[in-house]
Amino acid sequence: AEARSMESLEKQLICPICLEMFSKPVVILPCQHNLCRKCANDVFQVGPAGGAGEGSGTSVPWTAVGRVVAPAVPSGGRFRCPSCRHEVVLDRHGVYGLQRNLLVENIIDIYKQESARPLHAKAEQHLMCEEHEDERINIYCLRCEAPTCSLCKVFGAHKDCEVAPLPAVYQRQKSELSDGIAMLVAGNDRIQAIITQMEEICHTIEENGRRQKQHVGLRFDALYGILEERKKELLQSIAAEQEAKLQRVRGLIRQYGDHLEASSKLVESAIQAMEEPQMALYLQHSKELLKKITDMSKASMSSRPEPGYENMDHFSINVDYVAEMLRTIEFQTGA
Numbered sequence: 001a002e003a004r005s006m007e008s009l010e011k012q013l014i015c016p017i018c019l020e021m022f023s024k025p026v027v028i029l030p031c032q033h034n035l036c037r038k039c040a041n042d043v044f045q046v047g048p049a050g051g052a053g054e055g056s057g058t059s060v061p062w063t064a065v066g067r068v069v070a071p072a073v074p075s076g077g078r079f080r081c082p083s084c085r086h087e088v089v090l091d092r093h094g095v096y097g098l099q100r101n102l103l104v105e106n107i108i109d110i111y112k113q114e115s116a117r118p119l120h121a122k123a124e125q126h127l128m129c130e131e132h133e134d135e136r137i138n139i140y141c142l143r144c145e146a147p148t149c150s151l152c153k154v155f156g157a158h159k160d161c162e163v164a165p166l167p168a169v170y171q172r173q174k175s176e177l178s179d180g181i182a183m184l185v186a187g188n189d190r191i192q193a194i195i196t197q198m199e200e201i202c203h204t205i206e207e208n209g210r211r212q213k214q215h216v217g218l219r220f221d222a223l224y225g226i227l228e229e230r231k232k233e234l235l236q237s238i239a240a241e242q243e244a245k246l247q248r249v250r251g252l253i254r255q256y257g258d259h260l261e262a263s264s265k266l267v268e269s270a271i272q273a274m275e276e277p278q279m280a281l282y283l284q285h286s287k288e289l290l291k292k293i294t295d296m297s298k299a300s301m302s303s304r305p306e307p308g309y310e311n312m313d314h315f316s317i318n319v320d321y322v323a324e325m326l327r328t329i330e331f332q333t334g335a
Contacts, residue, residue: 026098031086040095140169
């Protein structure tokens with residue numbers, strides 16, 4: 001079986017041009033077939049020199065492993081795969097611009113190392129019994145759970161133990177190990193499925209949290225809007241009464257100012273009349289002046305703001321209960 005596997009592997013590592021194992025294989029993209037770099041270069045060089053091209057009538061078949069393939073017919077910078085006739089455009093480096101297939105090179109190295117090993121090294125190594133040097137370990141003690149030899153069963157430490165053929169135990173335990181591996185793999189698949197499911201749950205949690213944060217933010221923004229609107233209304237009420245009171249008091253100030261100015265002028269006129277030395281001339285104006293003084297004295301100047309008129313304390317507000325109510329805002333429970 002091992003020889004057949006090696007033979008099958010060797011067939012996969014043969015160049016379809018030289019029919020030898022690949023040497024510095026290059027891969028033709030995108031068909032993925034491989035050639036020796038030297039063989040590919042020879043085909044590429046021979047084609048143009050020999051005039052082999054499309055429609056030339058020249059046919060140079062190449063014998064690949066198990067079949068005959070079409071020739072590589074390059075045309076200028078084009079190279080045709082000899083295995084599938086897929087055409088690839090080469091750059092100025094020619095076939096040396098094709099990608100080296102390092103994987104195939106590594107496989108060839110491993111193949112050569114395995115082929116160089118002697119046959120007896122590849123065969124199964126039989127363990128020998130430590131108690132009986134010439135006896136191979138060929139049975140398995142079921143009670144001691146240890147491999148042993150036939151003499152140990154007949155004369156040695158395992159003579160009273162139940163034993164079984166080594167291959168049977170080997171196959172059974174390999175089967176058990178295989179079942180265990182399958183079980184672990186199935187368990188790993190289940191765990192991976194659970195992990196994937198929980199990752200989806202995490203994503204859903206993040207999405208739901210983001211949506212609820214946005215919802216709560218909008219609700220509080222609405223409250224901020226109500227507070228700002230109410231604040232604006234109350235401030236407008238204060239500003240309106242403030243302006244009305246200021247206008248009244250300023251009106252009174254102007255009224256008293258006008259009266260004071262007129263009274264001051266009348267005082268100046270009376271002082272000037274008092275300085276008039278001629279009695280006749282004085283008496284001509286004194287009566288009218290006395291009447292003005294009397295009228296000015298009788299003028300009512302009792303209009304003034306009542307006590308406490310300047311007070312604005314009635315615009316005080318109590319938001320303690322509102323603040324306490326805001327502090328009780330909580331998430332809804334239930335449906």
